[in-house]
Amino acid sequence: MKKLILLLLILSLCLAFVGCGKAKDTTADTKPAEKPSSSDSSSSEKPEEEKEEYKVDFDSWEMTLTDSAHPLAEGFAPPLATVKSAYTNHPNTRFDARAIGRLIYMLEDAEKEGITLKIETAFKSENDQLSIFNAKVNEVMDSDITLTLREAEDIAKTEVAFPRTSEHELGLAVDFAKEGSDFKETEEYKWLIENCYDYGFIPRFEDNPAHFRYVGVENAAAIKESGLGFDEYLKQFGNK
Numbered sequence: 001m002k003k004l005i006l007l008l009l010i011l012s013l014c015l016a017f018v019g020c021g022k023a024k025d026t027t028a029d030t031k032p033a034e035k036p037s038s039s040d041s042s043s044s045e046k047p048e049e050e051k052e053e054y055k056v057d058f059d060s061w062e063m064t065l066t067d068s069a070h071p072l073a074e075g076f077a078p079p080l081a082t083v084k085s086a087y088t089n090h091p092n093t094r095f096d097a098r099a100i101g102r103l104i105y106m107l108e109d110a111e112k113e114g115i116t117l118k119i120e121t122a123f124k125s126e127n128d129q130l131s132i133f134n135a136k137v138n139e140v141m142d143s144d145i146t147l148t149l150r151e152a153e154d155i156a157k158t159e160v161a162f163p164r165t166s167e168h169e170l171g172l173a174v175d176f177a178k179e180g181s182d183f184k185e186t187e188e189y190k191w192l193i194e195n196c197y198d199y200g201f202i203p204r205f206e207d208n209p210a211h212f213r214y215v216g217v218e219n220a221a222a223i224k225e226s227g228l229g230f231d232e233y234l235k236q237f238g239n240k
């Protein structure tokens with residue numbers, strides 16, 4: 001009988017070790033889980049398991065950072081699919097084909113709860129963005145004829161994205177619209193802030209509450225839990 005108890009004890013110890021080994025393997029490339037303890041003292045008291053549940057691949061297409069410091073490659077062309085007309089204010093509104101399913105789920109689920117989300121802008125090509133930028137440059141020059149083209153371009157860059165630096169060119173950003181209202185004050189905005197993460201979307205800009213960005217469901221959950229914005233999250237955990 002003693003032998004049997006000893007055997008069971010050894011067996012359970014072995015199982016415990018195997019369990020530990022497995023837990024380590026699955027968390028080996030979970031970058032954000034490793035860093036907060038050293039850089040963020042407020043989260044250091046969280047149990048290890050809680051910090052290590054998300055796997056974030058910072059080099060995936062979902063996590064691409066596109067801004068003036070991170071322009072897209074020339075000729076960048078994501079796979080695109082067209083958003084059905086019920087959900088957009090404009091025909092031929094396109095979104096990344098790999099993520100459009102999540103976008104539509106989100107819009108459908110919102111609709112079931114009485115929230116009608118209409119997309120104003122989604123994908124923009126480099127040429128679309130160039131037209132928008134040039135229009136802004138012209139507007140700036142018209143407003144002050146003493147400006148040189150270079151000066152007008154610099155001013156325009158503070159108001160609209162230069163071609164290849166807009167998230168809309170990635171095909172992963174949407175701007176929602178509700179006519180005649182401040183979007184941040186709408187039911188639609190409140191619904192999105194509560195639910196968008198579940199579909200892989202995150203709010204992106206303080207000064208543009210209608211703009212939401214797809215990053216993937218697991219990445220969105222990790223970003224939400226961090227309490228950081230996308231840029232800060234990438235800087236802190238992704239070395240971007």
Ligand SMILES: [Zn+2]
Pocket residue numbers: 121168173174175208210211212
């Ligand atoms: Zn936008």
